[in-house]
Amino acid sequence: MPAGAPRVFVSHLAGVPVFDPNGDQVGRVRDLVAMLRLGGRPPRLLGLVVEVVTRRRIFLPMTRVTSVESGQVITTGVVNMRRFQQRPTETLVLGELLDRTVRLVETDEQVTVLDVAMAQLPARRDWQIDKVFVRRGRSGALRRRGETLTVDWSAVTGFSLEEQGQGAENLLATFEQLRPADLANVLHHLSAKRRGEVAAALDDERLADVLEELPDDDQVEILGKLQEERAADVLEAMAPDDAADLLSELPEEDKERLLALMRPRDAADMRRLMSYEEGSAGGLMTPDPIVLRPDATVADALARVRNRDLTPALAAQVYVCRPPDETPTGRYLGLVHFQRLLREPPYTLVGSVVDTDLQPLRPEALLPGVTSYLATYNLVTAPVVDESGSLLGAVTVDDVLDHLLPPDWRERELYGMAAPTVSGGPPTVPGSRPAVRGGWPEVPDGR
Structure with a gap:
């Protein structure tokens, strides 16, 4: 984005396609990586978390972003395909900042973060988060609940504090169009704390669809954080064979407790499916065909x-x-x-x-x-x-x-798949480096 261009609210970047200068799609934006700084200084944006066609998540440094406009991000065409790993000093903007409760410095009033805005520093490729869009709670009889305002980053405090029970409404709003498998991929890459908070905010049907797409460890972890009555409701909403597989991963006493809370017919289906040998037709089948x-x-x-x-x-x-x-x-x-x-x-x-x-x-x-x-x-x-x-x-x-694929197939990329060519993509950006055909080389990312 050239200097002086309007700032960008980060929620608008969720799912936005990323192109190289020749119009070939590299992937889609799934999050942004920032580094919080002391003294109320605006956080520096380090880069984007981009999900490529193989569902691998990679890190794209902001120094390689040449344009953010018209619902697309354009890069220099050279990216590092190494899998993204969040470092202790890094913060995921969508995953960790949205829905936080912070305080206005001037009034010490609690507000909820709905969005943050980023802007590019003049004459540089560096970006920073300079604005925060917040919603006020009830504070005084004359103030209407839900009033929103945009303030400077330095006007709020509390982003670095540990928060229990952080909401997930605005985070989910940025990903509401995702298919269950893609939303499951988002959850898998969140921290355990945020994963539980997001799962709690999903309705039973949506959470059931997402659980079916998650690895076993994530399924057990999320189910264990739900109230038992709700866990039983979610199991009832899942496909019977998937629910039976999940129940079989639980300790015997937990399994029996959940089965007792389920509707008798659903519980009977679960018990019947779990009675068959794992990997057999009886264990694989669903009891609800037409x-x-x-x-x-x-x-x-x-x-x-x-x-x-x-x-x-x-x-x-x-x-x-x-x-x-x-x-x-x-x-x-x-x-x-x-x-x-x-x-x-x-x-x-x-x-x-x-x-x-x-x-x-x-x-x-x-x-x-x-x-x-x-x-x-x-x-x-x-x-x-x-x-x-x-x-x-x-x-x-x-x-x-x-059952034929490796147990961790959801966490693996599909080797040998090339990024698709997107016709009608953005034009070549003057002065940018050419795209590398046939794959992306490993190059230092500066992190």
């Missing part, structure tokens, strides 16, 4: 497939069973793929188009057998049926992949 009676119509089936709460894999096919049509008691007759449903008149009975030739999986089938089954028949979902012929559930390909 189940229809043979006298249901294609229109009925398509209405069930359109349920937005279903994953694409579960919506790929419906299972036909004799009454009662719920797992694990319905007698399995066969399945109908949704593509077949699209080819049939709406009034057609599903019992007349059911595929009875495909043999289902047994619950004791182990992971290699389940994988081969899906690959052989080109399926994304497979029925699991017991020896009496009752449908127990369905195994989806995403759950199989979770």
